[in-house]
Amino acid sequence: MLQEVKILAQYITTKYGHKFGSRKELEDWQERKVRVLLQRILLISEFYRDYFAGLDIAEWRNWPTINKQIMMKNFTRLNTVDVSKEEAFRVAFAAEESRNFTPTVHNITVGLSSGTSGNRGLFLASQDEQAKWAGAILAKVLPGSLLKEHRIAFFLRANSNLYKTLGKHRIRFEFFDLLKPMAEHIASLNALQPTIVVGPPSLLRLLSDALCRDLRIVPEKVISVAEILDPLDKVYLEQRFQQIIHQVYQCTEGFLGVTCSLGVLHLNEDLVVIQKEYLDDEYKRFSPIITDFSRISQPIIRYRLDDVLKEKVGGCACGSPHVAIESIEGRCDDIFYLPAKNQQGVIPVFPDFIRRAIITADESIVEYIAIQRDESHIDIGLRYIGCDNVEQRVRLNLATLWESMGIAPPHVNFIEIPVQIPGRKLRRVERQFEVAWKK
Known part of the structure; x- marks a missing residue:
């Protein structure tokens, strides 16, 4: 009962409590929240106490950053709930193997990231943090009132106690395991008749195609998670x-x-506070540096993500003071690096440049992948409908891009799009080698 009260309290606070009249008002409020958080965390997290020793809290925005490698190396000393990295991994891997995601450590939920960046990460959440997360996400994504009945079909690689927190009273939450057959999912969806469908874009495409056959659902809201929502997929899904x-x-x-x-x-x-580490000279693309001012069990302070976000110029017509994002372009690890035509080093090419060169080549393209194998070889996979010379038009678009950026043209090879492995995240633009200067 206490957990439900906490969920409701967070729901009300998130949906109705925070009304900021200006950007400055929002930032001043964030500043107060973070300073209170830091005063607490520096007392109870051994890692952060040492890492930020001697630094002025008033200058926290300029403190050293951490990343996944630093967090995982210091996981046991960083968390504040006495969970060792070895114990957390043992519980998380056992859950992945058994597909039973209910076990906890000291009543703390343990989760495992999908590891698309090459190494698996851990996350911890206390019952209080689970309730706050559930209340916040319900406030932000539910269409209509919390009192309305909602049936949520949630497709992910792994379930979690975190997600089970969502299923309360009028909200029926059904986890769909991505590792199970699509035919089983379709039968379950037809029985559930979800009002909300949540899943990765690669899964949503399969469901949208099944609408033409044996899937009979009419959800009020469709939500993309876990993978980058590529513009091509967005248009395709919105049409379906x-x-x-x-x-x-x-x-x-x-x-x-x-x-x-x-x-x-x-x-x-x-x-959360999200600072921007800009990646381009136009100050449009940035990697986020996160400070979560409500997370205690596994504090997130000045944590640098490898994601590449592109800010929306001019904000959003909805009037929110919160930063608007035009697109999540990928990870820093997926920026292509190609030799300069003048042989003076390599030139970074953001995923969005590759993406646009491909999808604007021909409107018949419905799916694609782009993989940089090494500094001079790129593989392109295309799926298109009833059109000739599509590959040639893609080559021309890419050649124009290379020329405009002063890049020595790489070898472009066209391949078949591989079958998507269940449970594995789809990356449409991907670099599969390490740049020499980054080693």
């Missing part, structure tokens, strides 16, 4: 589902963003 495809931007490091009613992604700056 006949509605805006919304997004939730979430990772093991926090609930970072959600789309507004207009379908524009906004950062959840009432839950």
